[in-house]
Amino acid sequence: MKILDKYILKKYLSSVALVLTLLLPIAIAIDVSEKVDKFLRHADLSVGEIIKDYYLNFIVIFGNTFLPLALFIAVIFFTSKLASNTEIIAIHSAKISFTRFLRPYFIGATIITVFALLMNHFVVPKSNKTYQEFNRQYLTKKKINANNLTNINLQLGPNDYIFIKSYIKTSNVGYWFSYEKFEGTKLVYKLFANNIRWKEKDSTFILTNYRKRFILKDRDSIEYGSKLDTTFAFTPKDLVYVDYLAKEMTSVKLYDFIQQSRERGVSNLNTYLVEFHKRTSLPISSYILTFLAVSLASKKRRGGIGINLAIGITLMFVYVFFLKIAEVLGAGADTNSFLMVWTPNVIFGALAIYLYFKNAKN
Template sequence: MRILDKYILKKYLSSFILVLVLLIPIAIAIDVAEKVDKFLRHANLSVGEIIRDYYVNFVVIYGNTFMPLALFIAVIFFTSKLAGNTEIIAIHSAKISFTRFLKPYFIGATIVTVFALTMNHFVVPKSNEIFDKFNLTYIKSKKLNTNFISNINLQLGPNDYIFIKNYTVDRNIGYNFSYEIFEENKLTQKLMADNIRWIEKDSTYTLINYRKRFILKDRDSIVHGNKLDTVFNFEPKDLVNIDYMAKEMNSIELNRYINQSKERGVSNLNSYLVELHKRTSLPISSYILTFLAVSLASRKKRGGMGVNLAIGITLMFVYVFLLKIAEVLGAGADTNSFVVVWLPNIFFGALALYLYLKNAKN
């Protein structure tokens, strides 16, 4: 690696860390001002618990969120400074092309991307779990009502399905239960019950007021009773499809859950798919935002660094806005979540490519 590459890479990483370190305390200060009264309402809540369970995870979650913003501003800042000091002109005078000039930026973006991918896929989900639990316990005045779920349907295998009209999560009781078995698209068995209860110690289910119907070629056979203990190929956790859970599962668990839910016939998993795709698309944006920032700031402009920062911050707001729009649209049942989540990167990637080609020609 040349001295020039080491010089730019050092500037790249140090500027990025500096901007991130400056942004996080500001976010913490704003959050403390908003939440201090809620912390004080709980006499049993210690400062140590607030720091350990809330603000440590706050830094992990929001630091990860601010990463693209910090990177973009940092690259514009130090590249504008290089251009303002005519260092880039000297680099080009030494017969170093714009493409070759981008090499240390590419190395820096790779370091940031690998770090962000690791954080997004494995570290942040655990922080989300602890952070959300703290929020629900001490901060949010109205807790999410996730105790009652209606109209559950699952495919347990190629030919068997269950339906539950209403389900109570804390008591593990379902009402108006139905279990159907098909052979060659024809219903052969149907088990119905007024309610179904999970017996955790035995890993079994108890059916109350059950009716079991066997559909034969020439007649139907019906068996009924007050109580039936049996087993099924599902657990109560498989009935709960809550969107915020996606943020609390690491990517291996999330991918397994999505595949399992698809096999069981869950209709709309786009909110989970959006979360999974976002964990990759956001870190990859490090490359796009780096090359976009370099292309914007590598030429000396009248007005200096301030103009470049103004343009950069405006573009950053547009990028964040598009990310939020993509999350909302991607969660819709009739959309391709993968395409929608990657649209902001595609749009800004095209802009970065245009500016790169424009600079490479000169």
């Protein structure tokens, strides 16, 4: 790596770190001012718990959220400074092409992208889990009740379905249970029970007051009983389908959950798919935002750094706006979540390519 590459790469990484260091304390200060009264309502809540369970995870989550913005502003700022000091003109005068000039930026974007991918797929979900649990326990007025579940429909396989009228998670007991088995479109077996209880020790279910119905070619066969120990291809945790859980699963668990839900016939998984695809699309945007920022800031303009920053921040807010629209549309039942999540990157990627070729020709 040449001296020029080391110089630009050092500026790239240090500027990103500096902008993040400036943004996060502001975000924390605003959050403290909004939440301090809620913290004081809980006499059993210590300062240590607030810092450990809330603000440390706050830094991880919002630092990851601010990373694209910090990167874009940082690259525009220090590249504009290079241009205003005529350092870029000197670089081009030394027969260094615009493409070659971009090499350290590419290396920096790769470092940020790899870091962001690891954070998005593995670290941030764990922080989200602790952060949201703290929120639900101490800060949210409306508690999310995932204990009492009602009207549960679940497909266990291609031809197997269950229905539970209500299920209480704390006691692991369900009421008005039915299991249906089909051959093609024909119902061949049905099992009813007044109650179903999960026995964790043996990983079995206990049915009380059950009735089996076998649908044969020429007649039906019905069996009755008061108690039946049996197994099914699900556990109580599979009955919970709550959107906020998507952000609290690592990508491996989230992918497995999506695949399992598809096999069980869950109709709309787009909320989970948007979260899964977003964890890759946002880090990849580091390349797009870097090249876009360099292309915008590498020319000396009247008005200096301020003009470049104004243009850059405007473009960044447009990008964030597109991201939010894409997330909302992508979560709809009749949309392609992958296409929606990646659309902002495609649009701004095309703009970055256009500006790159425009600068490369000059």
